[in-house]
Amino acid sequence: MLILIVDDEITQREMLQGFLEKQGFKVLTAAGGNEALRIFESAPVELVLMDHRMEDMNGDEVLERMRGASPLVRAIMITAYGDVSTAVKVMQLGADDFMEKPVDLMDLLAKIRRIEQGLMVERESGKITESLEQIELPISIIGSSKPMQELLSLIYRVAPTEWAALIHGETGTGKELVARLIHLMGPRKNGPFVEVNCAAIPENLFESELFGHEKGAFTGAASQRRGRFELAAGGTLFLDEVGELPLQLQAKLLRALQEKKVSRVGSEKEIEVDARVLTATNKDLQQMVSEGSFREDLFFRLNVLELRVPPLRERRDDIVELTEYFLGKYAVSDIGFGTDAMAQLVKYPFPGNVRELEHLIQRLVTLVRGSRIEVMDLPMRVREGKNTGGLLSERLAEVEKEMLIAALEEHQWVQTKAADSLGISERVLRYKMNKAGIKK
Ligand SMILES: Nc1ncnc2c1ncn2[C@@H]1O[C@H](COP(=O)(O)OP(=O)(O)OP(=O)(O)O)[C@@H](O)[C@H]1O
Numbered sequence: 001m002l003i004l005i006v007d008d009e010i011t012q013r014e015m016l017q018g019f020l021e022k023q024g025f026k027v028l029t030a031a032g033g034n035e036a037l038r039i040f041e042s043a044p045v046e047l048v049l050m051d052h053r054m055e056d057m058n059g060d061e062v063l064e065r066m067r068g069a070s071p072l073v074r075a076i077m078i079t080a081y082g083d084v085s086t087a088v089k090v091m092q093l094g095a096d097d098f099m100e101k102p103v104d105l106m107d108l109l110a111k112i113r114r115i116e117q118g119l120m121v122e123r124e125s126g127k128i129t130e131s132l133e134q135i136e137l138p139i140s141i142i143g144s145s146k147p148m149q150e151l152l153s154l155i156y157r158v159a160p161t162e163w164a165a166l167i168h169g170e171t172g173t174g175k176e177l178v179a180r181l182i183h184l185m186g187p188r189k190n191g192p193f194v195e196v197n198c199a200a201i202p203e204n205l206f207e208s209e210l211f212g213h214e215k216g217a218f219t220g221a222a223s224q225r226r227g228r229f230e231l232a233a234g235g236t237l238f239l240d241e242v243g244e245l246p247l248q249l250q251a252k253l254l255r256a257l258q259e260k261k262v263s264r265v266g267s268e269k270e271i272e273v274d275a276r277v278l279t280a281t282n283k284d285l286q287q288m289v290s291e292g293s294f295r296e297d298l299f300f301r302l303n304v305l306e307l308r309v310p311p312l313r314e315r316r317d318d319i320v321e322l323t324e325y326f327l328g329k330y331a332v333s334d335i336g337f338g339t340d341a342m343a344q345l346v347k348y349p350f351p352g353n354v355r356e357l358e359h360l361i362q363r364l365v366t367l368v369r370g371s372r373i374e375v376m377d378l379p380m381r382v383r384e385g386k387n388t389g390g391l392l393s394e395r396l397a398e399v400e401k402e403m404l405i406a407a408l409e410e411h412q413w414v415q416t417k418a419a420d421s422l423g424i425s426e427r428v429l430r431y432k433m434n435k436a437g438i439k440k
Pocket residue numbers: 140141142143169170171172173174175176177178240282354355358
């Protein structure tokens with residue numbers, strides 16, 4: 001659960017933040033009402049813990065505005081000791097609970113757990129998210145496996161909002177498909193979906209590609225051109241392979257996101273841009289941040305919500321379903337897999353993920369005579385079930401995941417102990433578990 005702490009006293013903020021993070025919550029903080037509303041607009045906050053009396057705005061005014069944008073947000077208001085009339089008022093105005101200063105941390109934790117449970121029950125009873133089957137998807141995204149269903153439920157949550165989402169996954173897993181789905185299910189579905197593959201643009205053309213240029217801004221700029229940011233107005237800008245963005249442009253991108261304005265190369269004039277930004281990467285951006293090759297502030301801005309698209313080898317159940325889907329898409333006549341050939345396919349680790357499977361089926365349907373694909377029709381690598389390719393980073397990630405699970409199991413999922421045994425902090429352990437999609 002993501003909690004936003006709003007308090008104009010820094011010591012109080014830091015104390016609450018430290019305590020809640022230790023309990024495993026994700027926490028954001030704001031030093032006043034205005035800042036809180038700004039953060040609330042761009043992050044999937046589920047619970048607000050707010051001091052009632054702040055300099056710039058009263059807590060109940062902040063809450064009222066938040067509720068206007070997101071009626072289901074939960075709130076605990078913190079009031080001065082013995083101020084019963086305010087406590088009554090904040091409850092009447094719709095806070096879920098209140099606490100008096102000084103805050104009793106154990107009592108706070110109990111209140112938060114109660115709210116968390118309430119949210120869970122509502123979610124399960126379908127009050128918050130409709131049952132997944134009831135929603136008709138605007139494009140086909142195949143996968144009944146558990147990891148894909150979990151991904152879909154996150155997509156449903158993020159799509160109707162304006163939150164930035166970072167889509168993380170290996171090559172060919174379907175990151176672009178996920179971005180398109182979020183766009184098509186969101187409020188900007190009638191606007192454009194503009195894609196920029198940051199790995200495919202030469203560095204010297206980046207800025208003009210993204211922000212546009214004026215005529216004569218540089219050699220070869222024969223006429224004025226609008227950048228992709230401008231072209232995405234009213235819609236979604238999808239930055240694929242965002243880890244490839246050079247540092248200098250990262251700063252410009254951050255500015256454009258913060259100020260919602262861009263200027264074309266060769267012009268001082270600022271143009272308002274209004275685009276939702278979705279990003280994707282197969283790199284470990286957090287690692288890039290610690291190495292200094294990706295800006296931390298930009299990372300936080302883009303990574304409001306991280307969606308991990310699992311590799312195909314982690315959801316082998318989907319292989320059969322995807323195969324049938326691609327056969328239907330590419331085969332002109334009725335064609336199917338023999339039992340052994342299908343078994344072989346399901347065993348193969350697919351380093352190129354869904355894209356590799358799609359290409360494989362496309363090739364097979366044109367090569368195979370008759371109506372059945374047998375083992376001997378499969379390429380050597382699939383027949384032998386070997387992962388001939390594969391990146392070092394992928395292999396390392398697999399080994400890391402195995403070690404994490406082993407340590408957690410050994411210590412009955414007590415995270416402090418598992419982290420100790422691995423020689424990492426609990427925070428790093430939680431981050432790594434999240435990234436690898438490990439849940440008890
Ligand atoms: N779940 C799915 N259902 C149907 N088709 C899928 C699914 N996942 C991926 N595909 C198809 O596989 C191909 C590769 O997907 P996509 O381009 O979205 O992957 P990607 O992760 O963005 O790849 P890259 O990292 O190389 O940019 C596309 O043709 C896409 O339509």
